[in-house]
Amino acid sequence: MKKEKKSLLSKILLGLTATFFYVPILYIILFSFNSSRSLTKFEGFSLRWYEKMFADSTMMAAVAYTVIIAVLATIISTIVGTLTAIGLSKSRKLIRGMVEQVNNLPILNPEIVTGIGLLMFFSALGVKKGFLTLLLAHVMFCIPYVILSVTPKLRSLDPNLADAALDLGATPMQALWKVIVPQIRPGIISGALIAFTMSFDDFVISYFVTGNGVNNISILVYTMSKRVNPSINALSTLVILLITVALLIVNIIPIIKEKKGRKLT
Amino acid sequence: MKQFRNMAVPYIVWMAAMIVVPMLLIILYAFTNKGNDVATIRFSLENFARFFSDTVFMSVLKRSLYIAIVTTIICILMGYPIAYVIANRSEKSKIFWILLITLPTWINMLVRTYAWMGILQDEGVINGFLGLFGIGPITMIHTTFAVVLGMVYNFIPFMILQIYTALTKMDKSYLEAASDLGANRVQSFLRITLPLSIPGVISGITLVFLPAVSSFFIPKLLGGGQYVLIGNVIETEFLTSGDWNFGSAISLAMAVIIMISMYITKKVDNDPTAKGRGSN
Amino acid sequence: MKKMIALALGAALLLSGCGGGSSTSDAEEKYGSSTLKLYNWGEYMGENLISNFEDEFGVKVIVEYFDSNEMMYTKLQAGDAYDVIVPSDYMIERLIKENMLQKLDLSLVPNISNLAEGVKNLPYDPDNTYSVPYFWGNVGIVYNHNNVDPAEVERLGYGILQDTAYKGRIYVYDSERDSFMMALKALGYSMNTENESEIEEAYQWLLQMNDTMDPAYVTDEVIDGMINGNKDIAVVYSGDAATILDENEDMSFFLPTEGTNLWSDSMVIPANAENPLLAHEFINYVLTHDASYDNSETVGYPSSNQEVLDEMSAPEGVYAENEAYLPRTDYEKDEVFEDNPVLKQKLAELWIKVKASH
Numbered sequence: 001m002k003k004e005k006k007s008l009l010s011k012i013l014l015g016l017t018a019t020f021f022y023v024p025i026l027y028i029i030l031f032s033f034n035s036s037r038s039l040t041k042f043e044g045f046s047l048r049w050y051e052k053m054f055a056d057s058t059m060m061a062a063v064a065y066t067v068i069i070a071v072l073a074t075i076i077s078t079i080v081g082t083l084t085a086i087g088l089s090k091s092r093k094l095i096r097g098m099v100e101q102v103n104n105l106p107i108l109n110p111e112i113v114t115g116i117g118l119l120m121f122f123s124a125l126g127v128k129k130g131f132l133t134l135l136l137a138h139v140m141f142c143i144p145y146v147i148l149s150v151t152p153k154l155r156s157l158d159p160n161l162a163d164a165a166l167d168l169g170a171t172p173m174q175a176l177w178k179v180i181v182p183q184i185r186p187g188i189i190s191g192a193l194i195a196f197t198m199s200f201d202d203f204v205i206s207y208f209v210t211g212n213g214v215n216n217i218s219i220l221v222y223t224m225s226k227r228v229n230p231s232i233n234a235l236s237t238l239v240i241l242l243i244t245v246a247l248l249i250v251n252i253i254p255i256i257k258e259k260k261g262r263k264l265t
Numbered sequence: 266m267k268q269f270r271n272m273a274v275p276y277i278v279w280m281a282a283m284i285v286v287p288m289l290l291i292i293l294y295a296f297t298n299k300g301n302d303v304a305t306i307r308f309s310l311e312n313f314a315r316f317f318s319d320t321v322f323m324s325v326l327k328r329s330l331y332i333a334i335v336t337t338i339i340c341i342l343m344g345y346p347i348a349y350v351i352a353n354r355s356e357k358s359k360i361f362w363i364l365l366i367t368l369p370t371w372i373n374m375l376v377r378t379y380a381w382m383g384i385l386q387d388e389g390v391i392n393g394f395l396g397l398f399g400i401g402p403i404t405m406i407h408t409t410f411a412v413v414l415g416m417v418y419n420f421i422p423f424m425i426l427q428i429y430t431a432l433t434k435m436d437k438s439y440l441e442a443a444s445d446l447g448a449n450r451v452q453s454f455l456r457i458t459l460p461l462s463i464p465g466v467i468s469g470i471t472l473v474f475l476p477a478v479s480s481f482f483i484p485k486l487l488g489g490g491q492y493v494l495i496g497n498v499i500e501t502e503f504l505t506s507g508d509w510n511f512g513s514a515i516s517l518a519m520a521v522i523i524m525i526s527m528y529i530t531k532k533v534d535n536d537p538t539a540k541g542r543g544s545n
Numbered sequence: 546m547k548k549m550i551a552l553a554l555g556a557a558l559l560l561s562g563c564g565g566g567s568s569t570s571d572a573e574e575k576y577g578s579s580t581l582k583l584y585n586w587g588e589y590m591g592e593n594l595i596s597n598f599e600d601e602f603g604v605k606v607i608v609e610y611f612d613s614n615e616m617m618y619t620k621l622q623a624g625d626a627y628d629v630i631v632p633s634d635y636m637i638e639r640l641i642k643e644n645m646l647q648k649l650d651l652s653l654v655p656n657i658s659n660l661a662e663g664v665k666n667l668p669y670d671p672d673n674t675y676s677v678p679y680f681w682g683n684v685g686i687v688y689n690h691n692n693v694d695p696a697e698v699e700r701l702g703y704g705i706l707q708d709t710a711y712k713g714r715i716y717v718y719d720s721e722r723d724s725f726m727m728a729l730k731a732l733g734y735s736m737n738t739e740n741e742s743e744i745e746e747a748y749q750w751l752l753q754m755n756d757t758m759d760p761a762y763v764t765d766e767v768i769d770g771m772i773n774g775n776k777d778i779a780v781v782y783s784g785d786a787a788t789i790l791d792e793n794e795d796m797s798f799f800l801p802t803e804g805t806n807l808w809s810d811s812m813v814i815p816a817n818a819e820n821p822l823l824a825h826e827f828i829n830y831v832l833t834h835d836a837s838y839d840n841s842e843t844v845g846y847p848s849s850n851q852e853v854l855d856e857m858s859a860p861e862g863v864y865a866e867n868e869a870y871l872p873r874t875d876y877e878k879d880e881v882f883e884d885n886p887v888l889k890q891k892l893a894e895l896w897i898k899v900k901a902s903h
Binding site for chain 1: 269270271272274275277279280283284285286287288290346347350351353362363364365366367368369370371373374375377379382384390422423426427430433464465467468471478479481496499500503504509512513516520523524527
Binding site: 321324325382387388485490491493497502503504505507508 | 613615616618619719720721755760761762763766773775886889890893894896897898900901902
């Protein structure tokens, strides 16, 4: 009885959560089919914004750049950030404190400050702006989020576990991969998710560090200064669709495999 | 355990190059005035004096902190139960819900904010719905409510993720021990679950509060431009006025204020957890 | 997780694979290089402008966008190289002063003869030595003639923005230049004034508007907002006004008799351009009838090409009977913005204070 009540309550909460998160998304999808240019008044069904989007090579290239940069930045920053967080947790308190404070700077600074700082930095070095500078900048502002996500998990970790593994003859690498990493995996995953989000949605910093025609989706959206048009909604719908399909495939493949495996035995 | 220490070294080097050096440039700007040549550089506190002595800027700063604090509190109050419910679901369902919450953040922020503009308008979805019951229209767009709503929508996924991370994989043996010792559910939540999830809440606060203070697109679009926050001022100084010196000074001042307050939060957080558990 | 990444990468590579260029060796011989780097405002070009230019000349155009002159200026200052950029009047004046532009070789731009009379030889570049106009227009008042009496708008001019009968019903353009222009003009001063007391008066004018009218400060949301009829009065660029009038017939446009801003965005070639020859070719191409027509039709802004301007506003044209399309020229109280970084900085700060005070 009590349990039922509780599960009902949690179901209501989850339902409300889903509504809150997805009403705007449904709104975006709806307006991608708007026949007029308006983003707030629906005037009829049309596919013109999809046609426009697919015909726009700049836009399609921007999707590609956004995804590639986000994936690479996420992989690099997750690995580096996790290793750094583990390293820091074993470092002296003074160093740890200082690094954590500096690490917060990119999160704390308005993006325009980070963006202009990096613009001056890259210009002073004479680096050609484009894909590489964009990737470096994204890695730079993603790592702090990973460290921030992994650190609390490390704090609740029993420090004796890894020692025990080492005493039992594990190499440091083994202790790292077999003992520490599994314990902090949720932190790593949420760090990776946040890093991906930050990279995927970044405008200001990206704008100042890129060049030579390398644009991401955000740059296109924000610089549509004259009027944002629903092809952006079409693009967002496409992104949602791509991600959903990718997730479905990732989730379904193991099930199919499992079934096949069962048949064989 | 010292063998792992070195793993932080590459990042510290990288951090020095990519974060500290650009930050030093900003600091240099903050303490100098326009038109200063490297040869005739002259340091001054003029920019800071100009900022702190101006009542308008001070009220903007206060309003920014206020909105960011309100946003953070709402994110905790809403985010904690959501994270708690998700963390107690089955393994598969957990992943599903976490992805469900993260997915909207991959849609461009400006596009999501435009959607909210449409929803909150006087002729928008909500007022249309209320109109069915003869209520309204209630003016929501260009109000504090709209700004806070936009911020909560944008930042709450990070809060949920952090709290969820802290709650999941929590050592269940603590809870079992507690119930063996006769603690009821509320007691064991307050005594065990909550304290153990505090580091996650702190990370969540960092991820919500810091970007909320300096955000400027949301107040601009949902606040109708009247909700000038410190992020808008900094953006104006850099991009419209071209006064990098003053812009740098404001952001530096803000960074220092926030770092100090974060430091205090951390201290508060450290004390209860430090005792009773062996720190390394 | 790994699979997800592999999938995403695969999709990305596939996408980036599409849309390659054609053979471009002819262009390379003629111009030295077959790529043109263009830096323009977002959503500011005809749908086929770039692709047509690429096809006709066998070149590749790399486009980047900005949404404010200052953003563009920041990147230019950092040494980023472009072949053609399209800044506004006062910014061109600054770039000329700072030797960041090269003089045009007008023999390579024969179509300059197509330029509309009113947009030629403006004060920021009196002989079009450095710049060739792209779009131009004014700033005026769009209002809903069902809720606001046209005679009232004509009588009050900018003053209508202080008329509390319309409290909560106005959009004001969120930029220090346009808002101070409005206030200074309303008070009968020059919008380029450096007179302290005149600026102070204008500041007080704006403060009063802010405190009594509950205005919404917007930039481009104003277009959608007025098309939907969310408010009754808005200060907008004439090109945007043309779009609004086109889509909402309740709206009318008025250019205040107190004078307004005659603005223009023009094509220039930066001093560090890597392919100036092709840049000239592009500028010349934009001035052709077809390219100008495509631009003006898509964006809704007045063309710098006289023929297109006439055609669009003719009785059978796209913007026939649209009082916002044709810019007002030769009106003595209209002015062009002058570059004055110190003044601009001051106004920007005052403007933020206006918005923050309530």
